[in-house]
Structure formats: structure tokens, C-alpha cells
Amino acid sequence: EAGVTQSPTHLIKTRGQQATLRCSPISGHTSVYWYQQALGLGLQFLLWYDEGEERNRGNFPPRFSGRQFPNYSSELNVNALELEDSALYLCASSLAGQGRNQPQHFGDGTRLSIL
Amino acid sequence: GEDVEQSLFLSVREGDSSVINCTYTDSSSTYLYWYKQEPGAGLQLLTYIFSNMDMKQDQRLTVLLNKKDKHLSLRIADTQTGDSAIYFCAETGAGNNRKLIWGLGTSLAVNP
Numbered sequence: 209e210a211g212v213t214q215s216p217t218h219l220i221k222t223r224g225q226q227a228t229l230r231c232s233p234i235s236g237h238t239s240v241y242w243y244q245q246a247l248g249l250g251l252q253f254l255l256w257y258d259e260g261e262e263r264n265r266g267n268f269p270p271r272f273s274g275r276q277f278p279n280y281s282s283e284l285n286v287n288a289l290e291l292e293d294s295a296l297y298l299c300a301s302s303l304a305g306q307g308r309n310q311p312q313h314f315g316d317g318t319r320l321s322i323l
Numbered sequence: 324g325e326d327v328e329q330s331l332f333l334s335v336r337e338g339d340s341s342v343i344n345c346t347y348t349d350s351s352s353t354y355l356y357w358y359k360q361e362p363g364a365g366l367q368l369l370t371y372i373f374s375n376m377d378m379k380q381d382q383r384l385t386v387l388l389n390k391k392d393k394h395l396s397l398r399i400a401d402t403q404t405g406d407s408a409i410y411f412c413a414e415t416g417a418g419n420n421r422k423l424i425w426g427l428g429t430s431l432a433v434n435p
Contacts, residue, residue: 212365241421251411251425264420298365302421309354309415312423316365 210235212315214299220321221289229284229318233301239263240282241302241312242274246295254297257282258304286320294322325349329412329426336434341399343429345412348393352414355388357397360409360428369397369410399431407433 213232221227233240242254253266257276271287280301286293296319300312326348335341347355353374358366372379372386372395379386385398399406409428415421 214365239421241423243423250427251413251423253422253424256421264422266422300366309421311354311356311368311371312421313368314358314366 212299212301212313214297214315214318216318217316218319218321220323222323223289223291225289227286227289227293227320229286229297229299229320231282231284231299231301231315233280233282233299234313236303237301237313238280238304239302239310240276240280241300242282242284243298243300244268244295245298245317246292251298255284289322291322293320295320325414325424327412327414327424327426329410329429331427332430332432334432334434335402337402337404339402341397341402341406341431341433343397343399343410343412343431345395345397345426346393347395347412347414347424349414349424350393354415355386355395356411356413356415356423357384357386358411358413360411362408366411402431402433404433404435407431 215230239258244252256264260276274284276282296317298317300314302310302312329345356371357369383400387396411428412426413423
């Protein structure tokens with residue numbers, strides 16, 4: 209069974225540009241999560257999508273946004289890129305859970321570098 | 324507030340047991356997780372424990388939870404060089420907000 213897949217593996221952008229990161233969840237998983245892993249800051253929760261809707265959002269500015277498609281895949285968009293956005297962006301997926309927490313399974317991430 | 328703390332480094336000899344410790348502050352945590360991250364890779368879910376359990380064993384892995392002290396540990400028996408990685412402890416609070424709160428990770432070095 210395929211795990212969570214993310215693309216691209218690496219992305220290089222310059223300040224002010226926009227970046228789009230993509231994620232395909234494990235088959236059967238309807239929830240998708242995005243996390244940022246920046247050097248010195250650890251892992252920070254960004255977004256949770258389920259059934260096409262944003263369910264929870266971390267403490268990030270509005271220029272971080274995303275969406276979930278009918279096939280449960282997801283995109284993370286980062287506008288007006290800043291140097292401090294350089295990080296590994298990790299996507300995870302889980303079963304829906306019917307109101308209970310479910311273990312989150314991660315992809316290998318997209319490394320975003322801002323020059 | 325929500326906080327998870329781990330020691331940053333641990334060094335063990337091959338064949339010994341490793342014990343990685345974690346403390347958390349959110350008493351309403353329902354699930355506590357251990358993830359492994361190898362260089363250049365994503366996070367691999369190792370195991371998790373529900374807050375009403377004290378212990379969970381899965382092959383070489385043993386998780387102990389002391390809810391009173393808000394202390395979680397991961398014991399790896401017969402540690403191998405392939406276990407060298409960063410190990411993250413994470414918690415999720417009550418309710419269904421799905422937000423994982425992470426420690427900074429413990430870097431485990433296994434020496435031959």
C-alpha cells in the first residue's frame with residue numbers, strides 16, 4: 209500500500225514568490241495535515257483538512273493557505289515568501305476518526321528553500 | 324500552555340537498551356506518540372499510547388506512561404545501528420482538534 213506522497217521533493221524560490229506543495233494521502237484516509245519543520249523551531253502544526261474543509265489552523269499568517277480536493281489530496285500554498293519560510297514541510301494523513309483522534313502517518317516532506 | 328520536552332541527545336552501545344524520555348504539560352492529552360525521523364526522511368510512526376494505559380509493548384519497543392507525573396518513555400531493547408535517528412514525542416490534547424504538539428526530538432546515536 210502506498211504511503212503519503214508529497215511533491216516536489218525540493219523547491220527553490222526567491223523572496224516574494226509563491227509556492228505550491230502537494231500531498232496525496234494514504235488510500236482510505238480522508239484527513240490531511242500540514243506541518244512545518246524549521247531549523248531550531250521544531251515541528252509546528254499548520255493546517256488540518258477533512259472532507260474538503262479546513263478544520264483547524266495553527267498560528268501562521270494568512271499567506272499560508274491550502275485546500276483539499278474531492279479525491280482527498282491537498283495543496284499547501286505559501287504566498288509572498290519570506291526567508292524564514294525555508295523549512296521542511298511535512299504532510300500527514302489519517303482516517304476520519306468519527307470525532308476521535310487518529311494516528312497521523314507522514315510523507316517524506318518537501319524541502320522549501322528561499323533565496 | 325502546551326509544551327513537550329525531551330533531552331536532545333542519547334548515545335548507547337549496540338545491543339544495549341535505549342530509554343528516551345519525554346515530559347508534557349497538557350493534562351488533557353488523550354494520545355501520546357513516538358515518531359522516528361532518519362536523515363533526509365519524513366516521520367515514521369513507531370507507536371502510540373492512549374492516556375488511560377500505563378504501558379504498551381510492541382516487539383522491541385516498550386512505552387511507559389506516568390500520567391501523574393506527565394512522563395512518557397520509549398525503551399528500545401537490543402538497540403541496533405539502524406535505530407540511529409531522531410525520536411520525537413508528540414501529544415494531542417482533548418477533543419478533536421488533531422493538532423499534535425511536538426518535542427524537539429532526541430538524537431539517538433548507536434555505537435558499534
